[in-house]
Amino acid sequence: MDSVYTITQWITSALLPPTCLCCGRPGIAGMDLCAGCYRDLPRNRPACQRCALPLASDLPRCGHCQGHATEYEAAVVPWRYEAPIDxxxxxxxxxxxxxxxxxxxxxxxxxxxxxxxxxxxxxxxMPAHPHRLRERGFNQAAEIARALGVFTGLPVRYRWLVRRRHTSPQTGLGRAHRERNLLGAFAARPAVAGRRVALVDDVITTGSTLAEAARALKQAGARSIVTWSVARAALQL
Ligand SMILES: [Zn+2]
Ligand SMILES: [Zn+2]
Incomplete structure (x- = not known):
């Protein structure tokens, strides 16, 4: 996740001229994305103002958030999990x-x-499953948070939230089953107490993982929790 290898690779790539990762044209504003592909990014609108679930019409909340509270205050998820973001x-x-x-x-x-x-x-x-981390050698959410930290100047706390145990894949399970499956999956360090934190992720699929991670942060005394994720997938039940 923050190995010397990863950091070296990251710095090396940062020194190359910006080139669109989608089509190879020159990048804009110091980013590896061209103007055309930037325009094509799939905006997540309309979406639930609480959990960012893509909605078909312009309602303030999705059906679930109308009847349930969340541990986090707001989710900013600018894009949908569609081309070229996916x-x-x-x-x-x-x-x-x-x-x-x-x-x-x-x-x-x-x-x-x-x-x-x-x-x-x-x-x-958002912490990765330990076996995924071993398999890939990095956590994609940590890579996104690292770049976001550089852009915003905010510190990235890689170890304030950890996975406690392996959970089975969440897709294909109903909401209640997913939530049971995730109980106790995360542990937050006491350092989060009194802090305003942003949970950073690549893609939110069902939202259950996010809810459980936010719960662990809240239990450890986080003052407020928001979630910032790149993309939101349409709900699959
Ligand atoms: Zn492009
Ligand atoms: Zn919602």
Missing amino acids: GLIQALKFNGQLPAGRLLGTLLGRELARRGTPSVDALIP
């Missing part, structure tokens, strides 16, 4: 293309700056 996330996650992580973190930072999002004390990447 390809960039996959390039990072499955092919280890760290420049994609830098681009996604920078894009998220620009979007947060544009919206005037409330300030926080620290960024906390």
Whole structure:
């Protein structure tokens, strides 16, 4: 996650001239993305103002958030998990293309700056399953948080939230089953007490993992929790 190898690779890629990771044209504003592909990014609108679930019409809340409270205060998720955002996330996650992580973190930072999002004390990447971390050698959420930290100047706390045990994949399970499956999956360090934190992730799929991570942060005394993620997938039940 923060190995010397990863950091060296990250710095090396940061020194190359910006080139669009989607189509190879010159990048804009110091990013590895061209003007055309930037325009094509799939905006997550309309979406639930609480959990950022894509909605078909312009309602303030999704059906679930109308009847349930969340441990986090707001989710900023600017894009949907569609082309070319899905390809960039996959390039990072499955092919280890760290420049994609830098681009996604920078894009998220620009979007947060544009919206005037409330300030926080620290960024906390969504922790990866330990076996995924071993398999890939890095956590994609940490790579995005790292770039977001560089863009915003906010500290990234890689160890304030950890995975306690392995949980089965969440897709294909109903909401109640997913939530049971995740109980106790995270542990937050006492350092989060009294802090305003932003949980950073690559893609929110069902939202159950996010809810459980936020619960662990709240239990450890976090003053406020927001979540900043690159993309939101449509709910699959
Ligand atoms: Zn392009
Ligand atoms: Zn919602």
